Amino acid sequence: MDALYIAASGMIGQNQNLGLIAGNLSNSRSPGYLQETGTFLAFPNGSVVENGANPKVLGKSSSGVAFTSGVDMAGSGVASTSNANDLAILGHGFFVVRTAKGLAYTRDGQFSVDAHGNLVTSQGDFVLGTNGKPISLKLGQSFTVGPTGVVTQGNQTVGTLALTNLSPRGLTSLGNDLYTSPARLPFTGQVVQSSLNSSNVNLSHEMVQMIDAQSRYQSLTTMVNEESRRLSTAATLGVLA
Amino acid sequence: MFSVLGIGSNGLTAQSDVLNAVAANIANANTPGYGRRETALASTGNTVVRPSGAKLLGQTLTAGLTLNAGAALVGNSPTFTNGIQPTNTESNLAIQGDGFFMVSTPNGIAFTRAGSFEIDSGGELVLPSGAKLYPPVTIPQGVQFSIAANGVVTIKGSNGPQVVGQVKLASIPNPAGLTAQGNNLYTLSANSGKPTVVKPGQGGTGTLASSAVNQSSTNLAQSLVNLVQAETAYNVNVKVISVDQQVIQSTTNLKV
Numbered sequence: 260m261d262a263l264y265i266a267a268s269g270m271i272g273q274n275q276n277l278g279l280i281a282g283n284l285s286n287s288r289s290p291g292y293l294q295e296t297g298t299f300l301a302f303p304n305g306s307v308v309e310n311g312a313n314p315k316v317l318g319k320s321s322s323g324v325a326f327t328s329g330v331d332m333a334g335s336g337v338a339s340t341s342n343a344n345d346l347a348i349l350g351h352g353f354f355v356v357r358t359a360k361g362l363a364y365t366r367d368g369q370f371s372v373d374a375h376g377n378l379v380t381s382q383g384d385f386v387l388g389t390n391g392k393p394i395s396l397k398l399g400q401s402f403t404v405g406p407t408g409v410v411t412q413g414n415q416t417v418g419t420l421a422l423t424n425l426s427p428r429g430l431t432s433l434g435n436d437l438y439t440s441p442a443r444l445p446f447t448g449q450v451v452q453s454s455l456n457s458s459n460v461n462l463s464h465e466m467v468q469m470i471d472a473q474s475r476y477q478s479l480t481t482m483v484n485e486e487s488r489r490l491s492t493a494a495t496l497g498v499l500a
Numbered sequence: 501m502f503s504v505l506g507i508g509s510n511g512l513t514a515q516s517d518v519l520n521a522v523a524a525n526i527a528n529a530n531t532p533g534y535g536r537r538e539t540a541l542a543s544t545g546n547t548v549v550r551p552s553g554a555k556l557l558g559q560t561l562t563a564g565l566t567l568n569a570g571a572a573l574v575g576n577s578p579t580f581t582n583g584i585q586p587t588n589t590e591s592n593l594a595i596q597g598d599g600f601f602m603v604s605t606p607n608g609i610a611f612t613r614a615g616s617f618e619i620d621s622g623g624e625l626v627l628p629s630g631a632k633l634y635p636p637v638t639i640p641q642g643v644q645f646s647i648a649a650n651g652v653v654t655i656k657g658s659n660g661p662q663v664v665g666q667v668k669l670a671s672i673p674n675p676a677g678l679t680a681q682g683n684n685l686y687t688l689s690a691n692s693g694k695p696t697v698v699k700p701g702q703g704g705t706g707t708l709a710s711s712a713v714n715q716s717s718t719n720l721a722q723s724l725v726n727l728v729q730a731e732t733a734y735n736v737n738v739k740v741i742s743v744d745q746q747v748i749q750s751t752t753n754l755k756v
């Protein structure tokens with residue numbers, strides 16, 4: 260019976276892997292998206308588990324596998340657009356935004372100016388300045404952003420974008436292209452106007468990963484079928500597996 | 501079980517929305533006053549499958565498992581530019597700035613940057629769609645007229661020049677927040693802000709140019725690049741669905 264549980268834990272893991280890869284592929288054109296990376300961990304025992312708020316063990320085996328996810332901080336390209344509201348970060352770094360749930364960090368610079376003159380993200384979250392307040396612009400006037408994040412309208416400085424690097428340790432994805440991390444690091448990148456960070460999903464690599472996960476999953480189903488056949492043979496012979 | 505098919509279908513929907521916007525932009529590359537659709541894609545909210553630090557049979561899994569449900573379209577707003585092109589019709593008007601014309605439609609006032617005005621049988625300035633300029637300007641048939649940069653409409657009367665009307669423009673705080681109504685007409689939304697009605701040239705609206713119209717803001721080269729990219733991304737999501745279909749097939753073939 261052990262082999263069935265081991266194979267089942269592998270199938271659950273590969274299915275989660277496929278979900279992660281599909282999420283990355285789906286976001287291959289989402290500006291500022293950081294791809295999720297999956298890791299398989301050998302799990303000494305208790306491998307078939309029910310996930311969720313209260314994880315519990317459904318079946319035990321001598322060995323198994325668990326699938327975990329993390330965020331890939333690999334740099335992404337900067338693609339120019341013809342929209343002056345689009346901002347990109349050349350190199351590492353994040354914009355600081357205020358959402359309904361608190362502070363978050365993003366590399367998705369698809370900004371716009373709302374009806375009150377605040378610079379907002381495509382989700383409507385406020386883009387913050389170094390003073391911790393939303394960047395407020397005079398309506399109907401174009402603005403320019405310098406490499407260090409200084410926002411000017413005409414000859415007047417109206418604010419400075421809050422920019423930060425984040426420690427890869429503990430960096431977690433909040434969804435909607437937003438990230439959070441327990442530790443801030445000094446900003447080393449450069450802001451580029453009329454450009455967007457592309458998604459850092461490597462399309463060809465993820466396609467290969469998807470085919471890989473698919474064939475591993477199918478190998479495991481073959482294994483389950485083999486084990487099932489072996490068990491029924493053993494049962495006809497009156498031998499306990 | 502996490503739905504890979506659902507992720508693939510979210511991706512297809514998002515990319516097909518992008519393709520629709522790109523197609524509309526390309527189709528309107530020569531439509532005067534057209535505001536190109538700028539789409540914004542972003543990843544969806546996350547599902548925490550297993551929180552980090554989960555304990556199972558005395559073993560701790562430090563890294564958790566978080567999956568997103570693919571991509572979604574989060575923005576699709578019009579973007580206007582200021583290029584103008586000459587025409588042979590004197591009643592055509594171009595705005596050399598960021599303002600909008602106001603026209604009256606059966607559903608109320610609408611805003612547009614398509615100044616292809618013509619003079620109808622009653623002498624009023626109307627768009628080809630039949631929407632009348634607001635506030636209305638009437639020019640008697642067959643009379644020589646001129647529309648100045650500040651919007652003053654003058655006709656050549658028997659006793660010298662005679663002022664018959666004033667074209668006004670609306671300054672909209674956030675044009676990207678306007679709602680498209682088709683026919684190149686837009687209406688206000690909470691996101692666009694309240695318009696200020698001024699004479700052309702005031703409040704950043706820009707002065708008028710007669711015998712000219714505003715160009716479409718579509719950048720054809722950029723649109724074609726977007727088209728190819730959206731098509732590739734669409735195909736990638738199709739592949740995701742076909743792979744998951746095979747995975748489901750092998751699951752249903754399990755013999756237990």
